[in-house]
Amino acid sequence: MEQHQHHYPAPVPEVAWQPVRVGAVPPPATAFQPRTRLREGIDQVRERHSTVVLTQVLSGGGGVGKSQLAAAYARQAHADGVDVLVWVDAADTSQIITTYARAAKKVGVPGVDGQDAENDAAAFLDWLAVTDRTWLVVLDDLTDLEGAGPWWPRPPAGTGHSGRVLATTRRRDALVSGAGRAVIDIDTYTRPEALSYLRERLTEAGAALLWGHDEHAIDLVEALGRLPLALAHAAAYMINEDITCDDYLTLFDDRTSRLEALLPPGADTDNYGQQVTASLLLALEAAQRREPIGLAVPAIRLAAHLDPAGHPLDLWATEAVTTYLRSHRTPPATDLSGPGPITPAQARAALRLLHHYALLTSESRSGDRAVRLHALTARAARETTPPVDIPITVRAAADALAEVWPEHEHTAPALAAVLRANTDTLTTHAGELIWEDGCHPVLFTAGHSLSDAGLYAAALTYWHRTASGASRLLGDDHHDTVLAWAYLANSYSQTGRTHEAIGIEERVVTDLERLLGYDHAETVTARANLAASYRQAGRTSEAIDIEERVVSDRERLLGHDHAETVTARANLAASYGQEKRTDEAID
Incomplete structure (x- = not known):
């Protein structure tokens, strides 16, 4: 009797896990002191919390070495082979979200597509809560504890201890020690x-x-x-x-x-x-x-x-x-x-000279964050700057940020995130100075960058603050003020808050018609945006009335074959289709 040999498919080998590293851990300072007694105290806290994620908040004043101590723990975790190590420059909540979104993509969290940073960051937190991989997340210089609240990694399910969080902050209020976080006070050297x-x-x-x-x-x-x-x-x-x-x-x-x-x-x-x-x-x-x-x-x-x-x-x-x-x-x-x-x-x-005097760090190997300085050094430098020199210094910094901003952000998302963080810091320190000649262009660029990065909630908060500031400092009839409100309306649309968008867009159209005229390109664009919101809200007949006028304006002002004219006709066709006016839509 003939025997048949059975052929089974070869087993698919498992892909070996590659350690994931996100964010730049600061290099050790020259003559770094291990601070053995302090680290022993931190380690004892870890031992008492061996079955949960330990969130150690290294709290202390500026210049006491919190970040260097946290960096030492991060380097030790790397040497020990931790599976996922994420270092976050956490002074601003949007930086936390952006870094988490990058980590989600590198780890390969299911469903992450890079289109919505907030959704990707939330998916990363969900992954941390269930994974059996070892991980360490460091939140360095955590400032906005209120805004960062939803972005604290959660303990993994069960009793296993697979990960932990280490944070540094100067804050010493009740929010620091909430949610079961262990607080370690960091003082000066002995x-x-x-x-x-x-x-x-x-x-x-x-x-x-x-x-x-x-x-x-x-x-x-x-x-x-x-x-x-x-x-x-x-x-x-x-x-x-x-x-x-x-x-x-x-x-x-x-x-x-x-x-x-x-x-x-x-x-x-x-x-x-x-x-x-x-x-x-x-x-x-x-x-x-x-x-x-x-x-x-x-x-x-x-x-x-x-x-x-x-x-x-x-x-x-x-x-x-x-x-x-x-x-x-x-x-x-x-x-x-x-x-x-x-x-x-x-x-x-000049930067290298300051580097040699330990006033800042200038190292090209650090990439987009090549030039760093301690926050307390920065504060001392600002406080000893003659008041007459501050406006031109602010202007130069803002102009420089605008000058290096990448034209196509998708080619350099990490650089864009760094520039947004720098714009936020400059805005905080500059106060009203950055509004001296109207809204500085870098403020508009930073706001658009948040939306381009998928940080829609952060963009909404940003434009609300910017529009309110413009109204207060420039007046409601200033061109930059009207633009800021228009961008706020766009953010409301992106977050699904269409009715709020419509209320602002109606006012923007009226303002631009009065300030620039009915045929100005910005006025026509504002009408097109209002029509899109009407259609999104189900007010299609009102959208059609506006879109027909927009098509006519585009054809008259730009020509029949211009890209914006074609887009206007496509939008009108979509509205016709929504109203079952199929023949007109086909035309």
Whole structure:
């Protein structure tokens, strides 16, 4: 009897899991102190919460090393092979959403299509709650705890411990400790840690002889409040200027004694501002004397108005920045011809100079966030900027952001997210200054960018704030005010709130007809938008009345074959079809 050999399909091999890394973890600071006793306390909290997601909120004032400590945990998680590691620059809620959406795509969460960032971010949170993969999410510099509330990762189901959250914040209110979060207070260095940091920095730079007497070093670290940021400024100054602890302390005491006249009342809200400001001013005085001479001060004042988490290096090659640096450069005393043109290379050299004095970090390997500075350093730089110089600094920063914004955002979504964060920071610091000549174009660009990124709820909030600000600062009859309200109406439409959109669009059409005329392109577009909302609300006959007029206007003003004319006819045909006027739709 013939035997038949059965052939079974070969088993499909499982695809090996590839670790997912999203976001840029800050590199370790020079002479980073492990802070063993503090980390032991954090680890003990972890042990007591071994069956749930542990959310450790590292709370403390500016410049105490929270982010560096969180980064050390992130690097350890990476070394231990955690499956998913997400680092979020969480100062703004939209950045949290954007980063989660990127993570969802990289992890391969089902249903994620990259079209709606908020839906993708929510899907990522759902995935974290059920996955058996190990994960760590770090929310660094969490500021808007109210807005971030819905975006805290939830504990995984069951009793397994597959992931945890680590957050850093300066907030110390009840919201920090809510929802079962464990709060770890981060203070300044201990005296041994501060002395160890200073000794290591000097030794690594080959400047150990600058240490001098131990008592002088002790006096110095205590004068600096044992604050890691101020110690970093001081160490860089001592190394670059080749002076001892004792000499630096003399300079520091002299500078501190003159600060009361410079710092505005209530400026030192963290009780650290004086040390940081004094060390900053000493460093800037020295950097101003170094090549490229006279650029350190204007450079850091501009950088101080941008997002501390970082901005692109290309911003310093823009015409806006090089023109600003030229007009604010302090020329050498022997230069009678005045300041000459500033090249992008000189602007970047100024950044590297500030980097060497530990006033900011400029590293091209960090990509879109190549230039970073500590928030407390930035605050000190802003507070010591003469009021007369602030408006032009704000304008230069805004112009530079607009200059580097990618024309097609889908080709550089990460860069667009960074530029949005920088625009938000600039707007916060600038206040009404960014509205001096009307609404600065970068504000419109940032709003459109939110919608392009699928951040529809964030865009709605943004346009509401922008339109209200325009009405208050520019008046309801200003062209930019009308545009801002039109963009708000568009956001209402995108989020399905059609009736609210219609109320605004009707007013926008009336305003534009009065301000620009019936035949102006913006007026015709506003009527087309109103018609689209009427159709969406089921008010099709009213939509048709407007769309017929829009088609006529487009044909008369742009021609029969123009793309906008074709679009207008297509919209009219759709409305005819919706009203069962099929023959007219076909025509």
